[in-house]
Amino acid sequence: MKKKQYTSLEEIKLDLQVLQLQRKIQMEELKSTRHQFKEDLSPANWIGTLLKGVKKYGVLLLLKKIIK
Template sequence: MDRRPYNSLKEIKLELQTLNLERKIQMEELKLTKHQIKEDLRPINWIATLLKGVKKYGALILLKKMLR
């Protein structure tokens, strides 16, 4: 954090408003991240990921058998 001299009370208030808005933005980003993590940890998402892996593996086995 830099310490710069302020020339007026108006500059201080502007800086405080800016910092307050930055804090609010960071809180909203944190809420969004929390929501995304919750979604990623739902069991239905695990099943979908597992099914994608099984499909890829099955396609590879089928391709191997076709090439033999």
């Protein structure tokens, strides 16, 4: 990483503000990702996925019986 040469205290303060805002943005993105991950692992979501699989399997079995 290249070291930056500061010529005033204002430049340092500005860079610190930018870094603080970037940190806040990253924390919010992390919270959002965590929330999405929790939703994906919720039992209701698992049941919905399971029911979709059962429906597809049931339709395939029904089609097999109709075709025979």
